[in-house]
Amino acid sequence: MTDTTSARLTWVDTHGHLFLMDEPADVVLTRAQNAGVNWLVCPGVDTATTRASEAIALQYPGVVLWSAGLHPHDASNWDVEQEALSDLAKTADAVGECGLDYYRELSPRRDQKKAFGDQLELASALGKPVIVHCRDAFADVHDMVGRAELGADVILHCWTGGPKWTKRFAELGVTFSFAGPLTYTTAETLRLGAAEAPPERTMVETDSPYLTPEPLRGQNNEPANVYLTGKGLAGVWGVSVEDVSVSTTACAERVFRRA
Numbered sequence: 055m056t057d058t059t060s061a062r063l064t065w066v067d068t069h070g071h072l073f074l075m076d077e078p079a080d081v082v083l084t085r086a087q088n089a090g091v092n093w094l095v096c097p098g099v100d101t102a103t104t105r106a107s108e109a110i111a112l113q114y115p116g117v118v119l120w121s122a123g124l125h126p127h128d129a130s131n132w133d134v135e136q137e138a139l140s141d142l143a144k145t146a147d148a149v150g151e152c153g154l155d156y157y158r159e160l161s162p163r164r165d166q167k168k169a170f171g172d173q174l175e176l177a178s179a180l181g182k183p184v185i186v187h188c189r190d191a192f193a194d195v196h197d198m199v200g201r202a203e204l205g206a207d208v209i210l211h212c213w214t215g216g217p218k219w220t221k222r223f224a225e226l227g228v229t230f231s232f233a234g235p236l237t238y239t240t241a242e243t244l245r246l247g248a249a250e251a252p253p254e255r256t257m258v259e260t261d262s263p264y265l266t267p268e269p270l271r272g273q274n275n276e277p278a279n280v281y282l283t284g285k286g287l288a289g290v291w292g293v294s295v296e297d298v299s300v301s302t303t304a305c306a307e308r309v310f311r312r313a
């Protein structure tokens with residue numbers, strides 16, 4: 055498939071930190087639009103970046119959705135940030151990004167669990183989707199998501215689980231979002247996991263400006279690159295890139311816009 059054909063397909067980038075990009079949002083969004091990206095979600099990682107995400111979304115209604123949350127790296131600040139973020143979440147399109155990161159463990163696990171648990175409850179109370187970051191913390195995230203009485207969609211962003219965890223999380227009814235690592239040559243376990251993800255509950259994202267997919271790895275990432283992860287999924291599932299474009303777009307519409 056040529057890039058011209060790819061450009062005619064439509065995509066949703068369910069996770070792009072526009073406030074971290076080197077270029078202004080209009081430049082980034084124009085390139086995204088030319089690459090078939092219909093709309094995207096810009097998740098905040100603390101109060102300041104949530105406000106920045108809201109400001110961008112207000113400039114591009116229907117094109118940029120925004121989300122209010124505290125990243126697990128900064129979970130120790132939850133006491134200070136909770137009130138403002140809970141208030142912002144009322145008008146945001148989603149809650150997060152929140153979750154557990156035991157790989158870097160920049161906040162103590164106890165603090166991470168408290169902030170994550172409260173944000174799961176917040177999403178549930180508001181009936182909004184919640185964007186979850188899970189790194190080397192599969193068992194605890196599974197436990198907390200499974201225990202929560204969730205009235206909202208749980209999105210596992212930049213999903214990197216292998217087959218066992220993908221199956222176990224799929225049983226909880228979560229939605230998976232895959233990013234650039236799916237395309238990395240060393241990511242065989244991740245691809246075996248992706249093979250177990252139900253297409254009707256699978257989306258794609260860039261996590262811009264990080265995690266640039268192959269063959270562009272090494273450059274800054276941007277929403278326009280999301281189709282490369284879509285191509286990767288098509289290879290894993292043995293379906294056409296068009297099928298992935300259609301199913302991931304429909305899933306994102308349902309999860310974020312209740313379509």
Ligand SMILES: [Zn+2]
Pocket residue numbers: 069071097151261
């Ligand atoms: Zn992120």
